[in-house]
Amino acid sequence: MKEQNLRIIGHIRQLGLAALLTTGLASQAQTTLWEGHTDVGIVYEEGGWNLHIGQHEATPPMEYAPNEAILGVDIVAASNTVPLGAEWSFLGTAGSSLWVLPQVQDSALLFLGFGTEELESGVFVNNEVTLSLQGVRAPGQFSVYEVGMFGSPTVFMNSGDGITGADSIVLPAGGHRHMNWAFSTPGTYEVDFEAAGTLVEGNVFTTSGPITYTFEVAAVPEPGSASLLALGGLGLLFARRGKSRK
Numbered sequence: 001m002k003e004q005n006l007r008i009i010g011h012i013r014q015l016g017l018a019a020l021l022t023t024g025l026a027s028q029a030q031t032t033l034w035e036g037h038t039d040v041g042i043v044y045e046e047g048g049w050n051l052h053i054g055q056h057e058a059t060p061p062m063e064y065a066p067n068e069a070i071l072g073v074d075i076v077a078a079s080n081t082v083p084l085g086a087e088w089s090f091l092g093t094a095g096s097s098l099w100v101l102p103q104v105q106d107s108a109l110l111f112l113g114f115g116t117e118e119l120e121s122g123v124f125v126n127n128e129v130t131l132s133l134q135g136v137r138a139p140g141q142f143s144v145y146e147v148g149m150f151g152s153p154t155v156f157m158n159s160g161d162g163i164t165g166a167d168s169i170v171l172p173a174g175g176h177r178h179m180n181w182a183f184s185t186p187g188t189y190e191v192d193f194e195a196a197g198t199l200v201e202g203n204v205f206t207t208s209g210p211i212t213y214t215f216e217v218a219a220v221p222e223p224g225s226a227s228l229l230a231l232g233g234l235g236l237l238f239a240r241r242g243k244s245r246k
């Protein structure tokens, strides 16, 4: 019995440390964005690419490096099902669960688009750049698509059928475009994007290399509760342990 208690205390210490580390890291390095107008911002300046996450309509306006913020997908508000019809089969079987950040703003969700407003005209051939999907590390399928005036989708990126050069979107300098972002399973999605284009000057092709953006399809935590959540998690764990020993 004593040995058992000691082991539990050891366990509490370990968990406490883990919780501290987790919350410490989260508050230092990464903010999760759950709502508001947000863009994957693509800039080319001073001879280099700058991909970021912009919340330019926020007060104050915010800009994050891709590894400084997590793009949150509220598991409740984003909950959907794959529609019926062959044009939707890229998302999976009709009726199966799907979580979507829509191309039309929903105040309960992140309103995520691609922003190339800061790309100056005359820098790239045809005044355009390509953003391509390079990799997805995730528990499920990731897709980016647009729904047209008549309700049918145009798929730009889809990890469900493998990732090729076709998983890309051409964006005009000075542009701004919103899409639907779909996830087939809750969890963390690490998505690698690469921006590329041909510079007018010297006709030189340039690419950013893969840049990782992180999406989290999960429940939105209660306000200001990162540490409470960790404590709650501990409580739950012990409640469960207590039960299982009966």
Ligand SMILES: [Zn+2]
Binding pocket: 037, 038, 039, 112, 113, 114, 115, 176, 177, 178
């Ligand atoms: Zn936007």
